[in-house]
Amino acid sequence: MIKPLGDRVVVKALPQEEKTKSGIVLPDTAKEKPQQGEVVAVGPGRLLENGQRAALDLKAGDKVFFSKYAGNEVKLDEEEYLILREMDILAVIE
Amino acid sequence: MIKPLGDRVVVKALPQEEKTKSGIVLPDTAKEKPQQGEVVAVGPGRLLENGQRAALDLKAGDKVFFSKYAGNEVKLDEEEYLILREMDILAVIE
Amino acid sequence: MIKPLGDRVVVKALPQEEKTKSGIVLPDTAKEKPQQGEVVAVGPGRLLENGQRAALDLKAGDKVFFSKYAGNEVKLDEEEYLILREMDILAVIE
Amino acid sequence: MIKPLGDRVVVKALPQEEKTKSGIVLPDTAKEKPQQGEVVAVGPGRLLENGQRAALDLKAGDKVFFSKYAGNEVKLDEEEYLILREMDILAVIE
Amino acid sequence: MIKPLGDRVVVKALPQEEKTKSGIVLPDTAKEKPQQGEVVAVGPGRLLENGQRAALDLKAGDKVFFSKYAGNEVKLDEEEYLILREMDILAVIE
Amino acid sequence: MIKPLGDRVVVKALPQEEKTKSGIVLPDTAKEKPQQGEVVAVGPGRLLENGQRAALDLKAGDKVFFSKYAGNEVKLDEEEYLILREMDILAVIE
Amino acid sequence: MIKPLGDRVVVKALPQEEKTKSGIVLPDTAKEKPQQGEVVAVGPGRLLENGQRAALDLKAGDKVFFSKYAGNEVKLDEEEYLILREMDILAVIE
Secondary structure (H helix, E strand, C coil), X not given: CEEECCCEEEEEECCCCCECCCCCECCHXXXXXXXXXXXXXXXXXXECCCCCEECCCCCCCCXXXXXXXXXXXXXXXXXXXXXXXXXXXXXXXX | CEEECCCEEXXXXXXXXXXXXXXXXXXXXXXXXXXXXXXXXXXXXXECCCCCEECCCCCXXXXXXXXXXXXXXXXXXXXXXXXXXXXXEEEEEC | CEEECCCEEEEXXXXXCCECCXXXXXXXXXXXXXXXXXXXXXXXXXXXXXXXXXXXXXXXXXXXXXXXCCCEEEEECCEEXXXXXXXXXXXXXX | XXXXXXXXXXEEECCCXXXXXXXXXXXXXXXXXXXXXXXXXXXXXXXXXXXXXXXXXXXCCCEEEECCCCCEEEEEXXXXXXXXXXXXXXXXXX | CEEECCCEEEEEECCCCCECCCCCECCHHHHHCCEEEEEEEECCXXXXXXXXXXXXXXXXXXXXXXXXXXXXXXXXXXXXEEEEEHHHEEEEEC | CEEECCCEEEEEECCCCCXXXXXXXXXXXXXXXXXXXXXXXXXXXXXXXXXCEECCCCCCCCEXXXXXXXXXXXXXXXXXXXXXXXXXXXXXXX | CEEECCCEEEEEECCCCCECCCCCECCHHHXXXXXXXXXXXXXXXXXXXXXXXXXXXXXXXXXXXXXXXXXXXXXXXXXXXXXXXHHHEEEEEX
């Protein structure tokens, strides 16, 4: 298991749709769009200057949009994960 | 539904007028001007260094001017939205 | 009506004198000088790290000098306005 | 009258000596040196993060050294003034 | 023994797998991925603006992912170590 | 007299040794080294975000090392002085 | 004696090993590694925004690793010293 530190989040990226529903192959630029993924683990949050921890507004299982090209790819037991910062997560998809 | 995080805002961009009222085709530079859109959802606000949340001065339904080229485009159920930061929203149109 | 957010200010720019009082055409560099304008509306002010709002030192009707090229031009009901930040306003002309 | 905002200061620049006392024409580089001027008006001071105003250590009438090329030139009733920030003022000449 | 200062951490880098389990030689780009290592010693933590020490969320013996190319290599008694900052450590591997 | 503002310091630079004690002419790079000088006057100190003044750790008469090329040269009554910031002063020579 | 200011530290750099124990001449890149030195004097520490001094975690006599190329070289009574900032000191060697 990967336990992220500070305001980091571990995300499993969802495969990107290569085609639209009507079968048109998506140009690369379309893949520039933020990606979707699922939160696997969240860190304890950033430490504020008053010593308080700022808990993250996210939990394991949340489906999210995150900025493309952000974070670090890691591999554990043949599985690929992304370690992102909270600010790279744009929104939760409910 | 898209639930933005922190000080982010989800906006539905309004189509840009291509012509002036008297029918003159707007040059591209005119389209450089800030865009108009409608707020769809707002985040809980930025976390201040004293641990307090700074609620946003915006609510769903507000018509706004926002900086051109700011934010990330996302697509959900075939609808396009923009995820912006509070600082990208210039003013509310009342 | 345009309601600016945070520490923003809506200003109506005054036309720039093209000539000096004695009729000499002003070179462009002269137009580099800060512009004059009238404040139309002010935002609630910047949020400080202690959660307090810092009210602006400006009110509608103030005649001001502001940095050239600052802010965003917007158009509403065929009228052009500038949305500036407080720090772009240099001084009030009394 | 020009009322500067925040930590700004209005200064009337003193003409720069073109020659040394013994009549030698000063090279341009010498004119790189900080300029001298007289304070005409001071702003209320910068707003600190605790909401307190930091009054300026300057008053109208002070003769000062200020960084060359800093600030904005403005013209009012045919008089030229410089609007500077407190940090551009190096020292008071007593 | 090396006692790191502030928010620094001493890490013993683990050798990088040159090949996948099925024997394929890993391209260099794969080695761009964050590295793994073991924490040897941790500093007392960063000093916050309120004078409080922010203890690190790490302890000697933790296996971690850390950003590639971060930190300084040092050598003591023929052993190579890396001195990293807390923010270079992405996550703990449990 | 020159009264420096904020965290500034007025220093009289000491002439740089052109030769070593044994008469070897110092190369320019040697003159890159921090300069020595004497403190003439000190400002009231930087204003902290809590409104308190941070008095300087220096007083008139202190002999100091300061970073080369830092600060502004000013001339008053034919005397040359340097107006430096506290952070440009490296150490006091006792 | 040199009394460093703020969060500065005076260090006497230890000569760098030119060769490995088995006599191999070290390439320059090896000399890129952090250097070792001994602390001669420490400043009172950085001033925090709450007005408190943050004493340094170092004392005269400590053997340390410090970042190569950091700080300023000074010469006093024919002895060469380095004036560094606390953040340039990586760790204490115990």
